[in-house]
Amino acid sequence: MWWFQEGLCVLPMALVVWTAATFIFAYITAVTLRHVDPLVPYISDTGTVAPERCVFGIMMDVSAFLGIATMYVRYKQVQALVVPEQKRLLLLNRVGLLLGCASSFGMCVVANFQKTELFYIHLLGAILTFGMGALYVLTHTVLSFLMQPHTHGKNIFCVRLCLCVWTFSSIISMFVSSLIVYSSLPGVDIPKKLHWDPMDPGYAAHMASTVSEWSLAFSFISFFLTYIRDFKKINLRAEAELQSHTLHDSTHYNNAHQPGETSPLLAGSI
Structure with a gap:
């Protein structure tokens, strides 16, 4: 069995790889078609002009879905590990899920509302994506601190703390x-x-802003790489149960169910 086949660790890995591919593919396409400057444009600028605009939007929507799925699995995992008496941890876990969902919703807004047309809506999406995303990173860094050493070692917390500071x-x-x-x-x-x-005024500040945006994006998605070891312990299992209907007519039941016959419906479950 390959390492990515263990548990659900493929989920955070898919989120990181897909999101990074979204940024890189849009950047290469936009630079090749000379829609943006090759020296560190804004991420959203690489998805402003067709044809990369359409691909960028679709791929970002998929990233948002993977993000929600990953954050929900992490929420359920923490909920299962924390005892009901630890109300502070349970509250932090719920807050983290809400922040994560808000961040993923912001990704959808950024993907579908370009800043050259609806700048304020696009700006709102960027604030949700990066602002709520940073708070999500902070929340789960605090959770890692409170849950060690029973759930994981100190090393995981240190890595998440460094990523939080970077973010x-x-x-x-x-x-x-x-x-x-x-x-x-x-x-x-x-x-x-x-x-x-x-030679434009503010060019140096513009470069600092674009570099910071790329740095922020990769610090945020890199945080999910720390989930891989935890997700290896999670197995997805589905159980099907078919409930039988009670037959009130005993005469009909006796006629329909002859001795020696068995039925999964009458057994009550599979």
């Missing part, structure tokens, strides 16, 4: 540099500006 550092850097860009170019429609010249 919030990228958010702060992107926020500050974006403010500098907008203040340096008053009157310029920055959301529609897909090409930048090194």
